[in-house]
Amino acid sequence: MKNVIVVGGSIAGLSAVRALRAKGFDGQITVLDRDPVAPYRKPELSKGILSGRIRPEDIAIEWPADLGAERWHGAATAVDLHRRRLGVEVDRASLQLPFDGLVIASGSEARRHPTYAADAGVHVVRTLADATALADEVALAAAVVVVGGGFLGLEAAASVRHQGKPVTVVEAGPALLGARHGAAMSGAVADLHRAHGVDVRLAETVDDIELVGGRVAAVRLSRSGTIEADLVIWSTGATLDLGWLNGIPAATRDGVLCRPDCSVFGLEGVVAAGDVARLYNQRFNVSMRVEHWTNAIEQGTAAAATLLGRGTPLVSVPYVWSHQFDHKLEMIGCPGVAETSGVVRPDGGGLIVEFRRRSELVGASSLAAGKSLLAPYRAQLMRHGTSRSLQPDPADRR
Incomplete structure (x- = not known):
């Protein structure tokens, strides 16, 4: 593999480029992004920029020069997997870019x-x-x-x-x-x-x-x-812009269907990460698409390893946090697969809701509960290991 194109220059794409270089890939990397100023810390848009508490320059992420990636502002328009060519629109010009490996990290749109x-x-x-x-x-x-x-x-x-x-x-x-x-x-x-x-x-x-x-x-x-x-x-x-994938069966209206290692079903040398990836999560035995910052970093890193032939199943425990006025709201795990929930009120106050499938803990959420959620619940969720390793059918459109 000598030439990798990354479609999407936000945190999933940046994480993939970082991991490619960290794992010794010395070939050409081209990054294509619709957003002319990416990457930046997107969680701060509604939390900080909108309130006036922080300035745009405070959330900028400088693209490291030592990564040696060529960055273009433009959009993917089509992909030819037989000829290994990506159609792009850059500065009102239509081009065909060759690739050996493709990272789909194009994110979502409001x-x-x-x-x-x-x-x-x-x-x-x-x-x-x-x-x-x-x-x-x-x-x-x-x-x-x-x-x-x-x-x-x-x-x-x-x-x-x-x-x-x-x-x-x-x-x-x-x-x-x-x-x-x-x-x-x-x-x-x-x-x-x-x-x-x-x-x-x-x-x-x-x-x-x-x-x-x-x-x-x-x-x-x-x-x-x-x-x-x-x-x-x-x-x-949010919506997903996947029209450029030309009717590829793995590209559904609700994400690109991936194996647990971020490889796209039916496509050799193609991986997906971030908002756009519908990944089979072995820990919770469910196909899921997660639109959160930490997930994009994990999947971008895992996708790079898979592209280089060193991938392993990503065992992920999703996590998201939010500030609601002066309180912190957190969610960890996969409450969507739960059958029951129960309320816990810690000694420090606040609220914790635990989610279980049968007797197994599958997630928790907290509001104003201090540090009582992330560390102990993440450790408990990870300690259970992976669920049985089922592979989703590529025809699954759920």
């Missing part, structure tokens, strides 16, 4: 409002450009509506409240954070936001966004009428 965009006052938070443009508008806003009660939407709501702005969170489901965190945790997070002045509307959808002079003036909800607002943060999930 799901946007079907009609209105930032120029009308309807914003998403996915890139640094998104966050800085939104931060400027938050400073001038009179009232803000956040559509979506997941991690990102709630972080955005907390950041807006940090600046003293009225905020309404509109969540289509019956609980914040979805069912996977359990009723106790979802309720505690809702109570926390309400205590800080956030108007939380559950089981509500947006029927319409009303404009005056081309800008947001109000949001009409399905059940509780109209809310006056001049800014909307649309946080309803």
Whole structure:
């Protein structure tokens, strides 16, 4: 292998390049990325940039010059696996780049409002450009509506409240954070936001966004009428741009199907990492796609090893954290496969929810529980080792 192309220059792609060089690969590496300023610490976009607590330069990650990777700003358009060529669009020019190895680390994009965009006052938070443009508008806003009660939407709501702005969170489901965190945790997070002045509307959808002079003036909800607002943060999930993979069977609408070592089913010399990778997790015996920072680092590193013929199954215990006002919210493991959950209240206060499949611990989440979650629960989850090594069918579209 002499020529590797990495599609995606954020943390999954950077981790893959670092690992390739660390493991002795001395061939050509070309990195292709849509974002002209990547990489940077994306978790800080909604946690810090939006609140005004940190500046864009504070989250920049300098691409190490000693990695010897050629970085291009552009997009993949097609792949020819027979000829080992990647079609790209760079500076309005269409090119064909040869490769021996391919790392798919193209990440995800924010799901946007079907009609209105930032120029009308309807914003998403996915890139640094998104966050800085939104931060400027938050400073001038009179009232803000956040559509979506997941991690990102709630972080955005907390950041807006940090600046003293009225905020309404509109969540289509019956609980914040979805069912996977359990009723106790979802309720505690809702109570926390309400205590800080956030108007939380559950089981509500947006029927319409009303404009005056081309800008947001109000949001009409399905059940509780109209809310006056001049800014909307649309946080309803992410989409994957996989059209360039030309109908490859492993590229589904919900991720690229991978083996436990990050190799893509049916494709020799092709690996995937980060948001885009649907990886079979042996620890929890489930195919899963994880859109979190630590996962991208782990998979980027593992994918590089596999590309060089030194891969081993990645035994991963997913972890994600969030700041909700002055409290830390953490989740570890795979609550989505749980059959039961139970509440634990540690001596130091706060809340912990444990998730079990039969009698086996499969995950935990905590709110304001100090250091009581990460270390002991991660150790316990890892100590159980791997579940039986089942291989998912490449035709599986779950």
